[in-house]
Amino acid sequence: MFDNFEKYLSERITLTNGEFSLIQSFSKEKKIAKREFILRQGEICGDATFIAKGLLRLSRTDHKGNERTLRFATENGWISDRESYLTGRPSNCNIEAIENSEVLFWGKEDFRHLLGQIPVLKRFMKDLMEKSQVVNQNRIFTSISSSAEEKYLQFIENHPTIFNRLPLHMIASYLGVTRETLSRIRRYPVNK
Amino acid sequence: MFDNFEKYLSERITLTNGEFSLIQSFSKEKKIAKREFILRQGEICGDATFIAKGLLRLSRTDHKGNERTLRFATENGWISDRESYLTGRPSNCNIEAIENSEVLFWGKEDFRHLLGQIPVLKRFMKDLMEKSQVVNQNRIFTSISSSAEEKYLQFIENHPTIFNRLPLHMIASYLGVTRETLSRIRRYPVNK
DNA sequence: CGATTCTTTGAAAACAGTCAATCTGTGTGG
DNA sequence: CCACACAGATTGACTGTTTTCAAAGAATCG
Numbered sequence: 291m292f293d294n295f296e297k298y299l300s301e302r303i304t305l306t307n308g309e310f311s312l313i314q315s316f317s318k319e320k321k322i323a324k325r326e327f328i329l330r331q332g333e334i335c336g337d338a339t340f341i342a343k344g345l346l347r348l349s350r351t352d353h354k355g356n357e358r359t360l361r362f363a364t365e366n367g368w369i370s371d372r373e374s375y376l377t378g379r380p381s382n383c384n385i386e387a388i389e390n391s392e393v394l395f396w397g398k399e400d401f402r403h404l405l406g407q408i409p410v411l412k413r414f415m416k417d418l419m420e421k422s423q424v425v426n427q428n429r430i431f432t433s434i435s436s437s438a439e440e441k442y443l444q445f446i447e448n449h450p451t452i453f454n455r456l457p458l459h460m461i462a463s464y465l466g467v468t469r470e471t472l473s474r475i476r477r478y479p480v481n482k
Numbered sequence: 483m484f485d486n487f488e489k490y491l492s493e494r495i496t497l498t499n500g501e502f503s504l505i506q507s508f509s510k511e512k513k514i515a516k517r518e519f520i521l522r523q524g525e526i527c528g529d530a531t532f533i534a535k536g537l538l539r540l541s542r543t544d545h546k547g548n549e550r551t552l553r554f555a556t557e558n559g560w561i562s563d564r565e566s567y568l569t570g571r572p573s574n575c576n577i578e579a580i581e582n583s584e585v586l587f588w589g590k591e592d593f594r595h596l597l598g599q600i601p602v603l604k605r606f607m608k609d610l611m612e613k614s615q616v617v618n619q620n621r622i623f624t625s626i627s628s629s630a631e632e633k634y635l636q637f638i639e640n641h642p643t644i645f646n647r648l649p650l651h652m653i654a655s656y657l658g659v660t661r662e663t664l665s666r667i668r669r670y671p672v673n674k
Numbered sequence: 675c676g677a678t679t680c681t682t683t684g685a686a687a688a689c690a691g692t693c694a695a696t697c698t699g700t701g702t703g704g
Numbered sequence: 705c706c707a708c709a710c711a712g713a714t715t716g717a718c719t720g721t722t723t724t725c726a727a728a729g730a731a732t733c734g
Binding site: 629630659660662663666 | 721722723724725
C-alpha cells in the first residue's frame with residue numbers, strides 16, 4: 291500500500307531513499323469497508339490521511355439532519371477535517387468510505403515531524419493547500435452564481451473520474467439540492 | 483499608515499525592531515477612493531495587500547454579467563486574488579474599494595523575501611491561510627445547507643462589524659440571491 | 675437641486691422542495 | 705437459487721421560495 295504513495299510522491303517531488311524510508315517509518319495503514327467511518331462528528335481529527343485506493347467523502351450534518359457533502363476524495367487524494375486537525379477540537383464532520391478503500395495515515399505530531407525534516411515535502415504539502423484554496427474559492431463562486439443545473443454540469447467537468455462512481459443522492463448533497471431535483475435535472479436538461 | 487500595520491503585527495506576533503524596519507522598507511502605501519479598483523479582471527495580482535483603513539471587496543463577474551462578491555475585507559484584513567497571485571496568471575477577479583481606504587502592499591518577490599527572512603512572519607501568514615481555509619469550508623457548508631434567510635442571518639453573525647457598512651445589494655451578491663429577495667427577507671423575516 | 679445609486683414593492687413566471695408512491699438493482703441469508 | 709430486504713432512483717402532484725421585470729420611492733453626493 292505504501293508503494294502507491296511512494297509512486298505518487300516520486301511523480302511529484304524528488305526525495306532520497308532515506309527520506310522515503312523516514313516517511314514510511316511513521317506511516318500507518320488501514321483498510322476501510324464501504325460505509326465505514328474513519329471520523330465521526332465529535333471526534334478529533336488527528337491524522338493526515340492519504341488515499342491509496344477507493345473513494346471517501348467528508349460530510350457534515352445540517353440542522354435538518356441531512357448529510358451534506360463537503361468534498362469527495364479518491365486515489366492520490368488527501369482527506370481530513372482541516373478545522374479539527376488544526377485546532378485539535380472535536381470535529382463537526384464525518385469521513386466515510388463510499389467504496390472499499392485503502393489509506394495511509396500519519397498522526398499529527400509525526401506528520402509535523404516529517405515536514406520539519408523534509409523541506410521538499412513541506413513545500414509540496416503547502417502547494418496542495420494552496421490549490422485547495424483555489425478550488426474552494428471557485429466552488430464558492432459557482433455556488434453563488436449558478437443554477438442547480440449549471441452546478442451539476444460543472445461538477446461533472448470538475449470530477450470526470452469519479453462522478454460515475456457516486457450515487458446520485460451524494461452528488462445532490464454536494465451540490466446543495468435534493469435528490470429529486472437532481473434526478474429531474476439529469477432527465478430533462480434545459481436545452482439552450 | 484505603517485503604524486497601523488505595526489500595531490496589528492505587534493498584537494499578534496513578536497518581532498524585533500530590525501524586523502519591523504525590514505518589513506517597512508519593502509512596503510508601499512496607497513490610498514484608494516471609494517469605487518476605485520486596485521485589481522481588474524485580466525490583470526495579474528502581484529501584491530499582498532493589507533488594509534489599514536477602509537473596506538474592499540473581491541468579486542467576479544458571472545456569466546450573466548452580474549458582479550458576485552467572493553469576500554469582503556476591512557481594517558486589519560488582507561486581500562488579494564490568491565489564484566492569480568500564486569499562479570502568476572491573469573485574474574478572473576476584481577478588487578474594489580467600497581469605502582475610501584488605505585492599504586499597504588508588497589510585491590510578491592519582496593514578500594517572499596520577507597517571509598524567508600522572518601520565520602515568525604511566515605508562520606503567522608500560514609496561520610492566516612489556514613484560518614481562511616476553515617472560513618471557506620464553513621461558507622461552503624452554509625451555501626449547500628441553508629436557505630437564503632439563514633445565509634443572511636449567518637452573514638450578520640459572521641460579519642458583525644461590517645454588515646451595516648455594506649449596501650444591501652452587495653450582501654445579496656455575496657449570498658447568491660437577488661437584491662429584491664434580500665430586501666424582502668429583511669422586511670418580512672420568517673418568525674420561528 | 676439634479677443625478678446617481680440604492681432600496682423597495684407588486685405581479686407573474688420559473689425553479690426547487692416536499693411528500694408519497696413506485697421502480698430498479700444488488701446483495702445476503704435461508 | 706430464490707426470496708427478501710435494502711439502498712438508490714424516479715415520478716407525480718402539490719407547495720413554497722426565489723427570480724424576473726417593471727416601476728417607483730429613498731438616500732446620498734457633488
